Amino acid sequence: MSLFPSKSRLAHIVFESDDKASKRFDVLLLVLILLSVLVVILDSVSEYHDRFGSLFYAAEWFFTGAFTLEYLIRIWLSSRKTGYIVSFYGMVDLLAILPSYFSLFFFQSQYLAVVRALRFLRILRILKLTEHLNEAQILMSALKQSRLKIQIFLGSVLTIVLVMGSFMYIIEGPESGFSSIPKSMYWAIVTLTTVGYGDIAPQSNFGQFVASIIMLLGYAIIAVPTGIVSSELTAAKNRNEAARHHKICHNCTLQNHDLDAKFCKSCGAQLDG
Numbered sequence: 001m002s003l004f005p006s007k008s009r010l011a012h013i014v015f016e017s018d019d020k021a022s023k024r025f026d027v028l029l030l031v032l033i034l035l036s037v038l039v040v041i042l043d044s045v046s047e048y049h050d051r052f053g054s055l056f057y058a059a060e061w062f063f064t065g066a067f068t069l070e071y072l073i074r075i076w077l078s079s080r081k082t083g084y085i086v087s088f089y090g091m092v093d094l095l096a097i098l099p100s101y102f103s104l105f106f107f108q109s110q111y112l113a114v115v116r117a118l119r120f121l122r123i124l125r126i127l128k129l130t131e132h133l134n135e136a137q138i139l140m141s142a143l144k145q146s147r148l149k150i151q152i153f154l155g156s157v158l159t160i161v162l163v164m165g166s167f168m169y170i171i172e173g174p175e176s177g178f179s180s181i182p183k184s185m186y187w188a189i190v191t192l193t194t195v196g197y198g199d200i201a202p203q204s205n206f207g208q209f210v211a212s213i214i215m216l217l218g219y220a221i222i223a224v225p226t227g228i229v230s231s232e233l234t235a236a237k238n239r240n241e242a243a244r245h246h247k248i249c250h251n252c253t254l255q256n257h258d259l260d261a262k263f264c265k266s267c268g269a270q271l272d273g
Helices: 006-017 018-041 046-077 081-085 088-095 098-102 109-126 134-145 146-172 179-190 203-246
Strands: none
Touching: 006 018, 006 046, 018 046, 018 109, 046 081, 046 088, 046 098, 046 109, 081 088, 088 098, 088 109, 098 109, 134 146, 134 203, 146 179, 146 203, 179 203
């Protein structure tokens, strides 16, 4: 009897979570991710960095080595290696190890290792939440349906920003900080979104009047995407409820049948279930 599990058994432990061994592996992985992110966060605090910098450095390379080994093992165990590498989780796993290697060439790039927090998404698999993501599917459906409307909305906003920024460049000029149309467009975006950094501000009465109009437009514009997504979300939820509570005729596609109906009220075909 071999001391080491077979490749198929290892693949099951690494990629699945339906037995004790695979669940233990996933829990261990999540603990390592949590500790590695904690190390990065604490290392960014100057007081802790001065006292425990060497320890943090060693811990970071330990975690990087562990995650690199895990990433290579996942590639080796994958039946479709390219499919795993270009998948969402594959890209996240790769991004989890790159910052430490980049830090050898780029100063402070190791702090980008906080992207490892994205790997906590694996907890969905551990807790079997992927079987109960109906609400997430409704949200994705709503966003997909509202995509064209949002694109038109963003185009309109960019047009307003361009026009208003150009106006303010003409009205105020470089002496008030509006040194170019791109700089004026930046001011228009900040004002339209009601952020208002205050680094650039109109000085003339007419410029302040135009700024007031942009501020009022900002409140109206913020409500538009919310309304678009909300309406599509309601429609997607209604479609989902209709599919769950009404039988659909696969012959004529009529949908509004009661759950206890046995035949289609339009074509008379027998209904499933």
